[in-house]
Amino acid sequence: MLIRVGTDLPIASSEITPRSLWLRRRDFLGAGAALGLGLTGVARAASPYSTDEKPNSRADITGYNNFYEFGTDKSDPAAKAGRLKTKPWTLRIDGLVDKPADYALEDFLKPFSTEERIYRMRCVEGWSMVIPWLGFPLAEAIKRAQPQASARYVAFETLVRPEEMPGQRSFPRIIPWPYREGLRLDEAMHPLTILATGLYGEPLPNQNGAPLRLVVPWKYGFKGIKSIVRMTLVAEQPKTSWNMIAPDEYGFFANVNPEVDHPRWSQATERRIGEGGLFAKRRPTLMFNGYESVASLYSGMDLRANF
Amino acid sequence: MRRGFPVWAVYALGFVPAVVAFGGGLAGTTGPDPIRALEQTLGLWALRFLLAALCVTPLRRFFGVNLLRYRRALGLLCFYYASLHLLAFIGLDHSFDWAEITREILKRPYAFIGMACLLLLIPLAATSSNAMIKRLGAKNWTRLHRLVYPAALLAAAHFIFAVKSWPLEPLLYAGAAVALLAARLAPKRRPSLEQPHEA
Incomplete structure (x- = not known):
């Protein structure tokens, strides 16, 4: 069976447009706009949520990863994630929702259309990249599950499969598996927050969190939980992995x-x-990674205490 | 002079990792963050040479292998690498932003510990020559050079403090440092037993 990930096209968009041209798509758009030709029918308009900064190379984005399920070295995920089987993939949505379900990933993705979001990614370790994700708002997935009034947070879990994830077999245990993350519901519903299924117009490589990962661009990268198998709507603030460790x-x-x-x-x-x-x-780090529009989510909160 | 592996070759080989790391950084073959790669390589080799220098005495005492004539080279290589490591931190990682660098060193345990370690190594490097041994006298020189013990512990701690969570590698280095220091606490054999090894 053909499983299509994140696109309605039978072939990857990279097969239609060479990446070198694709990388310069803004030049075409700009030129078209300048000439009043209105080329938006040829290339889809960029998302207003995207940055116009130059994305990092695919080699950088796919070769320099923190994904401790595959080891603690940044080259480990690229070297070792190939063995991870992402088909079939089951996603469980449960907790305080009216429509809990175990979805086959392709069924889960069917109603959503992906768009490109070029986001800055700031790692807690002090480095950053610009990444052209393909994804759709997490809000859409949450709405479909019909959260109950008591739901205030979303908890996420990554796959646990030590036989394909060597980092989960390593000693000493780096993280109490599964990797867990969480968002407050209003953060999860924010239009900047996406579930990503692709990168550079292609399905997500395993080392970047295939087949489905979270991207929250105003938060440190570790919030962007990878290879998600479960999303649970809950009433209390869920436990999150790095917070549990330190x-x-x-x-x-x-x-x-x-x-x-x-x-x-x-x-x-x-x-x-x-x-x-x-x-x-080095360059100065920006408040909320430059996504100032999210500040209203935290008005009245002491961000020094709630770091 | 005794034959065998020449001391100058230890220095020559010892600098290979630095040359490779710097050359690779310039050529762009050390990954997406070449500054971090160079910084880490230099620091790691400083620690390795420090531990190698600490191996000399236990090897002689417990295994009768005498590598004493290489110890100065190993110690100095450790000092050179630690200095280059600091230079990479100052010049490449922080582009000579002295205010920021000072703040980091004073405020961050990993940077403070690393700096303290390097400060301990300075008098050791400065008194490494035969002339200085003579000037200080063997007893004082030996006493001064015990600073290498706290330096080893600080170097291992510096590594642990610089990483997230508790990965294995820094713990192994810390274990090696502790074991090498503990080996020195083992009761000394009687001179009569030690004599044959010295011959």
Whole structure:
């Protein structure tokens, strides 16, 4: 059976448009707009949520990953994630919803149309990338499950399959598996928050969290839980992995914030991967990673206490 | 002079990882974050040379293998790598932003511990010559060079503090450092038993 991931087209968009041209699509759009030709029928308009910064290379995005299920070195996921079987894939949606279900992934994805979102990604370790995701708003998936009035948070879990995920067999145990993440419901419903199924117009590579991952661009990268098998609507703030490991270092919210340092290193600056090689300069980190529109979610909250 | 592996070759080989790491960084073959790669490589080799230097005495005492004539080279290589590691931190990682660098070193345990470690290594490197041994006298020199013990513990702690969670690698290095120091606490054999090894 043919399983289509994240696209209604029978062939990947990368087969239609060479990536080199695709990377320059904005030039065409810009030129078209300047000439008043209205080329939007030829190439889809960029999402208003996308940044116009230059995306990192596919090699950088797929070769430099923190995905501890495959090892703690940043090259481990690219080297070892190939063995992960993502078909078939079952996604459970349960908890305080009227329509709990175990979905075959292709059934889960069917009603959603993906769009490209080019987002900045700021790692808690002090580096950043720009990544062209393919995805759809998490809000749509939550609405479909029909959350009950008492639901206030969403809890996420990653697959546990030690035979295909060598990091889950390693000693000492780095993370109490499964990897867990969570969002407050209003964060989960925010239009910037997406479930991603693709990258650079192609299905998500395993090392980037195939077949389905969370992307919350104003939070540190570790909030973007990968290879999701379960989403549960809950009333209480759920446990999250890094907070369980080191509660004084990683909070539940984990909003990118240059003013609140990690206890062991500064968060004021970051190094943009792929920029400047051995002599790259750090750049200032922006509040909410530059996604200031989310500030209203946290009005009245002490972000130093709720880090 | 005794024949065998020449000391100069230890230095020559010892600098290979630094040259490879720097060259690879310039050529762009050390991954998407070449600065971090270089910084980590230099630090890791500083720690390795420190532990290698600490192996010399236990090897002699417990296994009768005498590598004493390489110990100065190993110690100095450790110091050179630690210095290059700091230089990469200052110049490449933080682009000589002195305010930021000072803040980091004073505020962050990993940076503070690393800096303290390097400070301990300075007097050891400075007194590594034969002339300095003579000037200080063997007893004082030996006493001064016991600073390498706290330096080893600080270096291992620096590694642990710089990573997230508790991965295996830094713990193994810390274990090796502790074991090498513990080996020195083992009761000394009587000189009469030790003599044959010295011959």
